[in-house]
Amino acid sequence: MLPIEQFPVLVVAISLLSALTILLAGGVNRKSCFFISLATITFQFILSIFILRHVLTVGTIHYWLGGWRPPWGIEYVVDVLNAYVLIIVLFLSLLAAIYSKRSVEQEIEARKLPVFYTLFQILVTGLAGVVVTGDMFNLYVFLEIASLAGYALIAAAGGRALRASYNYLILGALGICFYLLAIAFLYSVTGTLNMADLRVLLPTLYANKAVQTAFVFAFIGLGIKCAIFPLHTWQPDAYTYAPSAISVIISTAMAKASIYALIRVIFSVFTVDFITLFPIFDIISWIAAIAMIFGSILAIAQFDLKRMLAYSSIANIGYIMLGVGLSTSTTLGLTPALMHILNHALMKGCLFMAACAFIYKADLRDIRDLVGLGRKMPYTCFAFLLASLSMIGLPPSVGFVTKLYLILAALDAGEYIFVAVVFFSTLLMIVYFWHVIEIMYIRVEGGGGNKISTGEAPMSMFIPGLVLAVLCFIMGIIWLIGTPLPLMDAINSGLGLGVVP
Amino acid sequence: MIEWIAQHIFEKYNYWISIVIMLIGFYAMIAKENLLKKLIGLSIFQTAIFLFYISLSDIGTGWGLRFGTAPIIWEQGIHEGYMYVNPLPHVLMLTGIVVSAATLAVALALVVRLYEEYGTIEEEEILEMEMGIERGT
Numbered sequence: 001m002l003p004i005e006q007f008p009v010l011v012v013a014i015s016l017l018s019a020l021t022i023l024l025a026g027g028v029n030r031k032s033c034f035f036i037s038l039a040t041i042t043f044q045f046i047l048s049i050f051i052l053r054h055v056l057t058v059g060t061i062h063y064w065l066g067g068w069r070p071p072w073g074i075e076y077v078v079d080v081l082n083a084y085v086l087i088i089v090l091f092l093s094l095l096a097a098i099y100s101k102r103s104v105e106q107e108i109e110a111r112k113l114p115v116f117y118t119l120f121q122i123l124v125t126g127l128a129g130v131v132v133t134g135d136m137f138n139l140y141v142f143l144e145i146a147s148l149a150g151y152a153l154i155a156a157a158g159g160r161a162l163r164a165s166y167n168y169l170i171l172g173a174l175g176i177c178f179y180l181l182a183i184a185f186l187y188s189v190t191g192t193l194n195m196a197d198l199r200v201l202l203p204t205l206y207a208n209k210a211v212q213t214a215f216v217f218a219f220i221g222l223g224i225k226c227a228i229f230p231l232h233t234w235q236p237d238a239y240t241y242a243p244s245a246i247s248v249i250i251s252t253a254m255a256k257a258s259i260y261a262l263i264r265v266i267f268s269v270f271t272v273d274f275i276t277l278f279p280i281f282d283i284i285s286w287i288a289a290i291a292m293i294f295g296s297i298l299a300i301a302q303f304d305l306k307r308m309l310a311y312s313s314i315a316n317i318g319y320i321m322l323g324v325g326l327s328t329s330t331t332l333g334l335t336p337a338l339m340h341i342l343n344h345a346l347m348k349g350c351l352f353m354a355a356c357a358f359i360y361k362a363d364l365r366d367i368r369d370l371v372g373l374g375r376k377m378p379y380t381c382f383a384f385l386l387a388s389l390s391m392i393g394l395p396p397s398v399g400f401v402t403k404l405y406l407i408l409a410a411l412d413a414g415e416y417i418f419v420a421v422v423f424f425s426t427l428l429m430i431v432y433f434w435h436v437i438e439i440m441y442i443r444v445e446g447g448g449g450n451k452i453s454t455g456e457a458p459m460s461m462f463i464p465g466l467v468l469a470v471l472c473f474i475m476g477i478i479w480l481i482g483t484p485l486p487l488m489d490a491i492n493s494g495l496g497l498g499v500v501p
Numbered sequence: 502m503i504e505w506i507a508q509h510i511f512e513k514y515n516y517w518i519s520i521v522i523m524l525i526g527f528y529a530m531i532a533k534e535n536l537l538k539k540l541i542g543l544s545i546f547q548t549a550i551f552l553f554y555i556s557l558s559d560i561g562t563g564w565g566l567r568f569g570t571a572p573i574i575w576e577q578g579i580h581e582g583y584m585y586v587n588p589l590p591h592v593l594m595l596t597g598i599v600v601s602a603a604t605l606a607v608a609l610a611l612v613v614r615l616y617e618e619y620g621t622i623e624e625e626e627i628l629e630m631e632m633g634i635e636r637g638t
Contacts (some may be wrong), residue, residue, distance in 0.1 A: 141596060188557050
């Protein structure tokens, strides 16, 4: 009999201990750092699978830190939503860790390897912490742990990455300060920090100005961390100049953990009853629609492949936020948004892995230089091809499933304009992804890539990408069959969604 | 009128001051071009939030009430009607101070690295140099 009730805290504590171990072991043997980190993240991932199974069969896990009862002590709560996001975050962290082995050897000085992997492990700790915690202030601490490690890791690439990291730090710190202010307002009217307790105490205070101000601060603060459209300015630079493995982890695991935090605060702390008092979701839907168009148009204008993917991420955050915005007016609830959290993580992880593999082999950052790579790096390019087809929405890929469900949700809600927005942004996606695929596979003449004689990227770099690319299609079929839909229904009913009043 | 001012401004002057300090910090973060001055702004902003939290924990000020004491309950104090302040916001802000110190440390390290790389910490000049590099290649 496994003590599964203890697992939520183990996911965080073991990771933190391992970060320290990596630093110490790095003094003795630099090679060991990677393996300790990989072993820890694998172990965390296995724990997260047990957690999901337990949550589905037995029910929500409550862990009281130090045995202090909530609302006084810190509580870790893992329900279906947490468990689902925890698996995504740890799976992508695991693949990013495998991917980091060779890319980091090239990009980071050997003497800095122990520090790099320590920070990497701290980043994973922070992300896992954000996902399992059930306490507002604890969420703040973990967000800050993850962000601080993230700033340092982005800056590890040197050069341009320094300014990108600095801008991210200023905006990120501001966002987290806003979130801290939101906690202050909530604490001043309720006297509690526990999410479940806040949910019980807040309904009588919905008319209170302090609660409304708290919502605005929390939304903007966490919105900066998620790079929601007008607050995204730090994101393209950070994704573009970060070291390869870090691009992969911050664009997938970190972005998804932040979005989870936003969804948790909106739906679990403030609840649907509060949101529907104001036209908040209309605003979110429209912002999301603008993000979907704006991100795609800017992506078309880019020549740098990683920067193009970064702008595409802004558009995809728009997809998730559109799912959130439509959630109260359709019977599908949060399903499209939750789907896209997984789907986008799979697709964008694969695309970034491929883009960074081009940089690793031949320092090819410019899209116009990728001529003929389809023949020189067949596996990497094949992974890229599959993921971009999925992004465009080729059935039965995950991208198709998201778009299908978003359109169904928009039709169900009667907001036909958003159906048009989804179609239009898909057209724009076809433009910029097809441009890359055309250069990679079809074009023969010109471009710097043609002259370079490169072989395939190392195994540890293309296999995670291929795994993700194949998963894009397998997961798409699984979504269409409908196996995980009961899971989504459980999340929706837990948050009071899925019923249209 | 005077009562209104006394009630809303003088009794809650610490909140007003925390808002003013917060906005000063916010202004510095947005308007200053110097990377170090931006960080000073960030630090001021965070300090204002700490003041806001500490103000929350206080009970009754001046006007007839006793000031809150440290949250230690002792026999005599209970009889004399001492009130203690809420200790939790103080504890939260201990964590907050640690976090802000860590943020500042990372940020300062970044500024040092930026200075090594570009030889300046003015944002404009760094941007100009980056544009120059882009055109050069």
